[in-house]
Amino acid sequence: MYNLVKFSRITKRRCLQTMFFTDIQQRNKLNGSSSTDRVSAVHEYTVFFKRAGNTTNIHTTSCVNMTGSNETNEKQRGALIVLEGCDRAGKTTQAQKLIKSLTDDGIKIKFMRFPERSTKIGRIINQYLSCADNLEDHAIHLLFSANRWELVAELLETLKEGTSVIIDRYAFSGVVFSAAKQGMALEWCKQSDVGLPKPDKVLFLNLSPEEARKRGDFGQERYEKEEIQKKVHEYYMELKDDSWKIIDASKNMDVVQEEIKKECLQTIKMTKQTLGKLWVVEESSE
Numbered sequence: 001m002y003n004l005v006k007f008s009r010i011t012k013r014r015c016l017q018t019m020f021f022t023d024i025q026q027r028n029k030l031n032g033s034s035s036t037d038r039v040s041a042v043h044e045y046t047v048f049f050k051r052a053g054n055t056t057n058i059h060t061t062s063c064v065n066m067t068g069s070n071e072t073n074e075k076q077r078g079a080l081i082v083l084e085g086c087d088r089a090g091k092t093t094q095a096q097k098l099i100k101s102l103t104d105d106g107i108k109i110k111f112m113r114f115p116e117r118s119t120k121i122g123r124i125i126n127q128y129l130s131c132a133d134n135l136e137d138h139a140i141h142l143l144f145s146a147n148r149w150e151l152v153a154e155l156l157e158t159l160k161e162g163t164s165v166i167i168d169r170y171a172f173s174g175v176v177f178s179a180a181k182q183g184m185a186l187e188w189c190k191q192s193d194v195g196l197p198k199p200d201k202v203l204f205l206n207l208s209p210e211e212a213r214k215r216g217d218f219g220q221e222r223y224e225k226e227e228i229q230k231k232v233h234e235y236y237m238e239l240k241d242d243s244w245k246i247i248d249a250s251k252n253m254d255v256v257q258e259e260i261k262k263e264c265l266q267t268i269k270m271t272k273q274t275l276g277k278l279w280v281v282e283e284s285s286e
């Protein structure tokens with residue numbers, strides 16, 4: 001009886017191992033990387049089995065299993081990558097270049113941005129940003145947040161089908177621009193975005209307000225003032241965690257692009273199946 005159980009466990013493990021390698025090799029092919037990239041395959045396999053062998057410790061509240069199952073041949077989800085940074089740091093320019101370059105390389109990739117001004121909520125935000133309308137500080141903060149929540153289903157669906165998403169600004173912008181105002185605490189500002197999909201990587205394009213001023217159109221919209229930008233930078237640094245990478249955005253556009261692309265490819269390659277939830281503390285199910 002013991003031998004039978006042992007045998008079936010080993011057999012099961014071997015089957016899973018074969019399926020897992022095949023899956024990774026297929027993904028590598030799609031991503032344009034070498035199908036013999038065994039080092040990363042072995043790494044992913046090890047991480048996977050550490051988890052699978054310890055299922056009681058997998059926390060359920062702080063991450064989203066993209067398939068809703070624990071089958072091993074599940075489709076690899078896309079990576080969620082966010083570009084953040086102060087005004088005129090080059091987020092939109094870099095995001096667009098990146099989308100083109102990754103698409104040309106055959107990688108499934110989609111562009112999103114916040115605020116997304118084309119929705120009903122987005123149109124109100126646009127009126128506010130262009131100073132055509134005024135809104136109470138807490139109210140506009142919640143609208144920025146609602147603008148993200150209204151697109152979460154679309155975002156999750158895209159990731160689930162294996163397409164990576166590059167987002168130009170996200171909840172971090174929401175928090176820092178509101179917190180830079182009088183009487184709005186950073187912790188309060190985070191609350192409405194708690195539980196959003198957590199980015200696998202945040203690329204922070206770092207540029208001083210002095211450098212930003214030299215770039216086009218600075219000062220046209222509501223927050224484009226130097227003292228606000230300085231506070232915004234401070235708050236960004238308070239939100240920074242291990243998933244952030246600071247990029248020097250004062251360099252030449254192509255140099256910046258090269259660094260960003262390298263980070264994205266690495267993130268796409270190493271993306272785990274479970275997607276975290278933003279600012280949700282991990283809880284063990286024990």
Ligand code: Z5A
Binds near residue numbers: 129173177178221224
């Ligand atoms: N906001 C908020 O309050 N709450 C929220 O929840 C969210 C946002 C999501 C509008 O956002 C405002 O909304 C924003 C935060 C607030 N306010 N501010 N400040 P937006 O994303 O729509 O803002 P934008 O109008 O697109 O500006 P931006 O994002 O700050 O700029 P950017 O995308 O970082 O820069 P860019 O448009 O790519 O480049 C700017 C110029 O610099 C352009 O002429 C480029 O050609 C040039 N450029 C770019 N890179 C370089 C390099 N490397 N060298 C030289 N020149 C360069």
Ligand code: MG
Binds near residue numbers: 091168
């Ligand atoms: Mg932009």
